Amino acid sequence: MDFEKLTELIIELEVDDIADAVREALEKDGKDPFDILEALTKGMDEVGRRYEEKEYYLTELVLAGETMKEAFAVLKPALAAADKSLDKTKIILATVKGDNHDIGKNILGSLLLSSGFELFDLGMDVDEKTIVDKVKETGATIIALSSLLTMTVEQIKAVHEALKTAGIRDKVKLIVGGAPLNMELARKLGADDFADDAVDGVKHIKQLAGK
Numbered sequence: 001m002d003f004e005k006l007t008e009l010i011i012e013l014e015v016d017d018i019a020d021a022v023r024e025a026l027e028k029d030g031k032d033p034f035d036i037l038e039a040l041t042k043g044m045d046e047v048g049r050r051y052e053e054k055e056y057y058l059t060e061l062v063l064a065g066e067t068m069k070e071a072f073a074v075l076k077p078a079l080a081a082a083d084k085s086l087d088k089t090k091i092i093l094a095t096v097k098g099d100n101h102d103i104g105k106n107i108l109g110s111l112l113l114s115s116g117f118e119l120f121d122l123g124m125d126v127d128e129k130t131i132v133d134k135v136k137e138t139g140a141t142i143i144a145l146s147s148l149l150t151m152t153v154e155q156i157k158a159v160h161e162a163l164k165t166a167g168i169r170d171k172v173k174l175i176v177g178g179a180p181l182n183m184e185l186a187r188k189l190g191a192d193d194f195a196d197d198a199v200d201g202v203k204h205i206k207q208l209a210g211k
């Protein structure tokens, strides 16, 4: 099972075959789970491009999401086994209000869990009040937010402002990710940091946590 084939299975939306393919790559071929993740993500990028070019429609987007979830269910334990450094920093993870994309967030969440962080995953479409309340309740020191839609990136600013109003902005680090963002925009919206994929995100978060 080569990486090109895995990328292709995502692009072709082979929801029934992807789990076996990932299993084969892992167990039979001994491929690195992080390389497999990269091949799958490449497929999702191509799906996004086809959607943009109107070669794919919403049905295909939904199916691509399902296919990625099937793949990730098999990949998750292998990713977890690959990284075992322990860290008990508390992290709040969420997709911002108005945004129902959670595949990237969930990947980041699994990697964070497998790195030993204590994770509070609030799900998707999460408003700023819920986040502020959770910081107060848990004493989390890092907030990781995902926004996949250009329309919802302003929500990052809303979270930043709500933390300021609550007087706890300086107690937490805010890191954000998602395709419409970059470091410059992230900073402009009040975030402390940005990473463009989940693997890099974990590295950045380890730095923010002072590890």
Ligand code: B12
Residues within 6 Å of the ligand: 041, 044, 045, 046, 047, 048, 049, 051, 052, 058, 061, 062, 064, 065, 068, 098, 099, 100, 101, 102, 103, 104, 105, 107, 108, 144, 145, 146, 147, 148, 149, 150, 151, 175, 176, 177, 178, 179, 180, 194, 195, 196, 197, 198, 199, 200, 201, 202
């Ligand atoms: C699957 C998908 C969906 C699925 C989502 C299923 C789910 N449960 O998540 C469904 C069908 C629901 C969907 C709906 C819509 N979608 Co959509 N979707 C996608 C698609 C194809 C893939 C997203 C994905 O899962 N990628 C794979 C994951 C692994 O990558 P990722 O999410 O980018 O995450 C990685 C990094 O960004 C980063 N990361 C992500 N979050 C974070 C957070 C932190 C802290 C860090 C450090 C890193 C990080 O790490 C991740 C892993 O490496 C993208 C296209 C694309 N290539 O991104 C469009 C895309 C995001 N969707 C788009 C659109 C327009 C929509 C809809 C508005 C369509 C519509 N007309 O209804 C709706 C919006 C619904 C809503 N309110 O949210 C546009 C957004 C354009 C924009 N810039 O605003 C895109 C880019 C497609 C396109 N090219 O036009 N979508």
